[in-house]
Amino acid sequence: MTYHKAKKVVIIAEKMLTEKICDIIESSGARGYTVVPAGGKGAHHRHFTSERASVVDDFATVRIEVVVSDKAIAESIGNKVVEECFGNYSGIIYLEDVEILRPAKFSGEGD
Amino acid sequence: MTYHKAKKVVIIAEKMLTEKICDIIESSGARGYTVVPAGGKGAHHRHFTSERASVVDDFATVRIEVVVSDKAIAESIGNKVVEECFGNYSGIIYLEDVEILRPAKFSGEGD
Amino acid sequence: MTYHKAKKVVIIAEKMLTEKICDIIESSGARGYTVVPAGGKGAHHRHFTSERASVVDDFATVRIEVVVSDKAIAESIGNKVVEECFGNYSGIIYLEDVEILRPAKFSGEGD
Numbered sequence: 001m002t003y004h005k006a007k008k009v010v011i012i013a014e015k016m017l018t019e020k021i022c023d024i025i026e027s028s029g030a031r032g033y034t035v036v037p038a039g040g041k042g043a044h045h046r047h048f049t050s051e052r053a054s055v056v057d058d059f060a061t062v063r064i065e066v067v068v069s070d071k072a073i074a075e076s077i078g079n080k081v082v083e084e085c086f087g088n089y090s091g092i093i094y095l096e097d098v099e100i101l102r103p104a105k106f107s108g109e110g111d
Numbered sequence: 112m113t114y115h116k117a118k119k120v121v122i123i124a125e126k127m128l129t130e131k132i133c134d135i136i137e138s139s140g141a142r143g144y145t146v147v148p149a150g151g152k153g154a155h156h157r158h159f160t161s162e163r164a165s166v167v168d169d170f171a172t173v174r175i176e177v178v179v180s181d182k183a184i185a186e187s188i189g190n191k192v193v194e195e196c197f198g199n200y201s202g203i204i205y206l207e208d209v210e211i212l213r214p215a216k217f218s219g220e221g222d
Numbered sequence: 223m224t225y226h227k228a229k230k231v232v233i234i235a236e237k238m239l240t241e242k243i244c245d246i247i248e249s250s251g252a253r254g255y256t257v258v259p260a261g262g263k264g265a266h267h268r269h270f271t272s273e274r275a276s277v278v279d280d281f282a283t284v285r286i287e288v289v290v291s292d293k294a295i296a297e298s299i300g301n302k303v304v305e306e307c308f309g310n311y312s313g314i315i316y317l318e319d320v321e322i323l324r325p326a327k328f329s330g331e332g333d
Binding site (some may be wrong): 001002006008022024028033034035036067096097098099100101102105106 | 121123148149150151152161172195205206207
């Protein structure tokens with residue numbers, strides 16, 4: 001099997017933004033995404049906790065990842081999430097290079 | 112300390128496939144893996160939800176990651192999971208370049 | 223918007239080490255981190271399970287990720303966690319290249 005270059009977008013955001021972010025991802029042409037509940041601390045989490053021990057069990061944030069074949073789509077998702085979701089909320093976004101099998105699974109162009 | 116090039120394999124699959132995927136990973140020579148419960152939506156999730164809000168709390172999928180020193184092992188894990196697990200089920204796999212400390216922890220060649 | 227090169231550090235460790243690792247991250251100059259509960263098996267998990275099926279629901283480990291603008295900070299976090307936390311405990315650390323928006327969010331130099 002052949003591995004193909006693709007881009008992963010990772011978005012760490014407050015849980016309440018999940019639906020809005022999923023809307024942006026779905027309308028971008030991506031065919032799927034994965035959501036993991038997360039805790040944390042810092043500049044990208046509005047939810048500061050004074051007790052350190054609680055960060056592990058505090059799921060006020062989500063970690064959403066989406067893999068797309070096209071770098072331009074990845075950047076567009078990142079830009080839109082920052083512009084439309086992070087004005088009043090904290091959050092971070094980063095892109096990574098990945099290699100995928102079955103690239104048709106990641107674009108809107110059939111299976 | 113010195114960082115060494117290695118490959119990470121990420122597998123996002125239906126939860127019921129976890130045991131089969133772990134068998135493939137363990138028999139590949141990898142020395143460990145990490146499993147995180149996940150929700151999501153899309154072409155790589157059989158479990159389509161009509162209600163968006165539920166994707167965060169729906170843990171029908173798992174995100175499994177494994178780091179191996181050898182690119183060929185990473186690709187072999189990817190190939191086998193697609194061939195043996197994804198025939199009747201949806202799921203995605205991607206590889207990433209990583210840098211690791213203590214490479215002996217990631218191969219079968221001692222500590 | 224412009225994407226900037228940065229480094230991600232991923233630490234997979236026993237849950238009881240979370241507070242100590244968070245101390246190292248916070249004192250490094252990183253402005254935030256994300257913690258996800260995880261299960262798993264292998265050389266990097268002290269908690270070996272004899273029953274495979276339990277790995278998914280066993281959250282004895284955590285997956286901590288932190289993104290920093292500076293490669294030297296990323297390596298320093300990795301080195302310190304290995305030296306100060308992994309002497310008596312198992313765990314793995316790896317670095318990845320990422321591209322970020324809004325780099326000021328990831329350093330200690332203002333917003």
